[in-house]
Amino acid sequence: MAQALTAALGHALRSDRDVLILGEDVGTTGGVFRITDGLQTEFGPDRVIDTPVAESGIAGAAFGMAVAGLRPVAEIQFLGFAYPAYDQIVSHISRIRTRSQHRFTAPLVIRIPYGAGIGAAEHHSESTEAIFAHTPGVKVVVPSTPADAAGLLLTAIADPDPVIFLEPIRSYRRVRGEVADPPRPVAFGEAAVRRSGTDLTLVAYGAMVPDTMDAADDLAVAGIEAEVLDLRTLVPLDYDTLLDSANRTGRVVLVQEGHRTCGFAAELAATIQEEALYSLLAPVTRVTGWDTVVPLRRAEHHYVPSPERIAAAGRAVMEA
Amino acid sequence: MHQVLQTDGTLRAAAPLDVSTTRQLYAAMVAARTYDHKGTTLQKQGRLATYASFLGQEACQIGATGPLRPDDWLVATYRDAGAMWAQGYPWVNLFLGRTGDERGGAAPPDVNVLPPSITVGAHMIHAVGLAWAEQYRGTDRVALTMFGDGATSEGDFHEAMNFAGVFGVPVIFLCQNNHYAISTPRHRQTAAETLAAKADGYGMPGRQVDGNDLFAVYDAVAAAVADARAGGGPTFIEAVTYRLSPHTTADDPGRYRPAAEEEEWRARDPLDRVRRYLEANGEWSPAWQDELEQAAAADVDAAITAAEQLEPLGAAAVFDAVFAEPTPQLLRQRNRAATDE
Numbered sequence: 001m002a003q004a005l006t007a008a009l010g011h012a013l014r015s016d017r018d019v020l021i022l023g024e025d026v027g028t029t030g031g032v033f034r035i036t037d038g039l040q041t042e043f044g045p046d047r048v049i050d051t052p053v054a055e056s057g058i059a060g061a062a063f064g065m066a067v068a069g070l071r072p073v074a075e076i077q078f079l080g081f082a083y084p085a086y087d088q089i090v091s092h093i094s095r096i097r098t099r100s101q102h103r104f105t106a107p108l109v110i111r112i113p114y115g116a117g118i119g120a121a122e123h124h125s126e127s128t129e130a131i132f133a134h135t136p137g138v139k140v141v142v143p144s145t146p147a148d149a150a151g152l153l154l155t156a157i158a159d160p161d162p163v164i165f166l167e168p169i170r171s172y173r174r175v176r177g178e179v180a181d182p183p184r185p186v187a188f189g190e191a192a193v194r195r196s197g198t199d200l201t202l203v204a205y206g207a208m209v210p211d212t213m214d215a216a217d218d219l220a221v222a223g224i225e226a227e228v229l230d231l232r233t234l235v236p237l238d239y240d241t242l243l244d245s246a247n248r249t250g251r252v253v254l255v256q257e258g259h260r261t262c263g264f265a266a267e268l269a270a271t272i273q274e275e276a277l278y279s280l281l282a283p284v285t286r287v288t289g290w291d292t293v294v295p296l297r298r299a300e301h302h303y304v305p306s307p308e309r310i311a312a313a314g315r316a317v318m319e320a
Numbered sequence: 321m322h323q324v325l326q327t328d329g330t331l332r333a334a335a336p337l338d339v340s341t342t343r344q345l346y347a348a349m350v351a352a353r354t355y356d357h358k359g360t361t362l363q364k365q366g367r368l369a370t371y372a373s374f375l376g377q378e379a380c381q382i383g384a385t386g387p388l389r390p391d392d393w394l395v396a397t398y399r400d401a402g403a404m405w406a407q408g409y410p411w412v413n414l415f416l417g418r419t420g421d422e423r424g425g426a427a428p429p430d431v432n433v434l435p436p437s438i439t440v441g442a443h444m445i446h447a448v449g450l451a452w453a454e455q456y457r458g459t460d461r462v463a464l465t466m467f468g469d470g471a472t473s474e475g476d477f478h479e480a481m482n483f484a485g486v487f488g489v490p491v492i493f494l495c496q497n498n499h500y501a502i503s504t505p506r507h508r509q510t511a512a513e514t515l516a517a518k519a520d521g522y523g524m525p526g527r528q529v530d531g532n533d534l535f536a537v538y539d540a541v542a543a544a545v546a547d548a549r550a551g552g553g554p555t556f557i558e559a560v561t562y563r564l565s566p567h568t569t570a571d572d573p574g575r576y577r578p579a580a581e582e583e584e585w586r587a588r589d590p591l592d593r594v595r596r597y598l599e600a601n602g603e604w605s606p607a608w609q610d611e612l613e614q615a616a617a618a619d620v621d622a623a624i625t626a627a628e629q630l631e632p633l634g635a636a637a638v639f640d641a642v643f644a645e646p647t648p649q650l651l652r653q654r655n656r657a658a659t660d661e
């Protein structure tokens with residue numbers, strides 16, 4: 001997935017001079033995850049900009065650039081370090097269109113690696129996407145495959161509105177797959193059906209998709225055919241695919257790595273009960289991280305939903 | 321502290337402007353004050369939400385924007401209506417904002433003025449980004465950002481100054497040190513002797529000017545603009561002034577400052593000073609003053625009428641200005657809002 005993202009950024013920089021990249025260590029070293037590797041050499045330090053260590057400054061400067069008509073792609077090193085930028089996101093980036101009634105807009109992308117799984121230090125394993133989904137005026141994208149990562153990133157850069165682009169850290173090297181050259185844009189608001197099934201629906205996004213697929217394989221061994229939906233974008237949300245699947249299977253397990261309370265799964269569960277209640281054969285169930293600080297490396301496995309926990313939830317809704 | 325025009329209207333140094341431009345800027349100061357009085361009055365009548373007056377800060381408002389080109393950027397605050405208007409932002413937009421209508425934020429297409437920042441201190445970095453974009457594109461546009469002494473305590477002030485210094489972007493930071501952030505006096509914002517001294521730490525020039533002196537503000541901003549346009553990077557200017565009004569119409573300054581202090585500053589009124597200067601040069605008369613005030617009042621009255629006559633935004637419009645195209649989330653909510661009503 002890492003290479004797919006690099007390819008997409010290179011393609012975007014090559015196709016449009018208004019695109020530029022800014023962030024901490026994105027230039028000379030190519031970023032802490034090497035996603036921007038080689039781009040400064042190809043496009044120069046004016047387009048791939050190493051900034052001071054200042055997340056609010058990065059977001060705020062990107063905002064100004066975007067209002068002036070550029071297409072900045074900012075990188076924040078880890079989601080746990082995006083909070084200083086949150087004020088710029090919630091107070092300005094997400095609102096300028098409303099505040100100016102379309103006169104000024106902020107078509108920028110903020111790329112942020114997120115999620116647990118590499119046993120890093122505190123603050124390096126956050127999955128707080130719900131905060132952004134809760135923020136009016138920003139789109140929230142969470143890819144799970146290399147082709148989606150590249151394709152959704154191109155769509156994000158071309159989008160007329162600000163996009164929070166969350167990259168699953170543990171998928172960077174682990175998830176592999178073909179990507180067209182140049183990558184093909186992937187539309188927002190279209191969930192992917194990763195596996196068809198008739199017995200129950202498993203809904204996931206980002207880093208949880210591979211684990212959810214593993215859980216579906218486990219369930220299949222027991223004769224349970226799960227459909228796996230990959231939401232790809234939380235904002236905009238593909239209601240049709242979600243509700244269609246819920247109506248067909250009548251059993252839904254929602255998977256999210258983020259903290260449980262007010263997580264995105266809660267929004268999905270509420271929507272399903274509002275709009276598909278009479279199709280349901282079992283309560284809608286969530287498999288989530290907990291309302292705890294994400295534990296450090298040695299205890300992290302207690303937190304992140306595992307294929308086993310997902311499969312167990314699947315069996316439970318089948319028995320309900 | 322840089323001063324050109326003294327309180328008695330005599331010059332301490334050469335005037336940076338010819339007399340006819342001075343007359344124009346004086347007229348703008350009169351217009352700004354007319355609007356400002358109207359703002360306070362209308363708020364008392366319940367026709368505006370809270371109003372933040374800039375009474376006493378007109379030399380900053382008009383002196384700062386005087387050296388700008390119409391295509392330059394201005395990123396200012398809730399207290400900078402005078403500057404925004406001088407840079408092309410219509411009175412009607414300013415009134416709309418104050419009546420509580422988002423359409424106030426829609427500057428005309430050729431006016432590069434962002435809607436006023438309500439968050440203290442978060443907007444200077446926006447000016448940095450705008451100026452950076454102009455630098456990247458190779459235009460010679462600059463960005464001016466205005467803020468108060470309180471804003472220099474916010475973290476984003478540091479990030480904005482630092483980015484501007486590091487990348488040498490064409491931005492002018494104009495801090496109106498009006499001595500108070502609501503009730504908090506200037507010395508509680510920083511232990512630094514002057515705010516201008518802060519510029520040093522960011523590798524940019526810092527100047528302290530008499531903020532009630534139209535010529536001093538104009539002079540300093542004009543030099544900073546020329547420098548920025550020529551690729552010389554950012555400048556920080558501390559304009560020392562005083563807010564003669566309450567912080568907003570909801571504030572009572574009697575709780576935190578002596579009336580005698582206000583009187584002291586009233587004697588340094590920025591309009592009086594320019595008027596005395598013009599009068600001494602035979603360029604001011606009571607008749608002309610009446611003419612200016614009447615013309616300004618007519619403009620401002622027309623703007624408030626236009627603002628009040630506009631139908632409030634409908635429910636659908638509320639949903640339609642979040643994204644370029646409403647998301648499925650918003651479409652559903654828009655329908656629900658319509659059926660709920």
Ligand SMILES: Cc1ncc(C[n+]2csc(CCOP(=O)(O)OP(=O)(O)O)c2C)c(N)n1
Nearest residue numbers: 399438439440468469470471498500501502
């Ligand atoms: C981030 C933030 N904190 C607090 C406030 C409330 N507030 C509004 S104006 C103000 C004082 C600002 O003082 P200063 O920057 O000196 O500007 P002035 O109002 O004197 O022009 C405060 C605290 C706010 N609007 N934004």
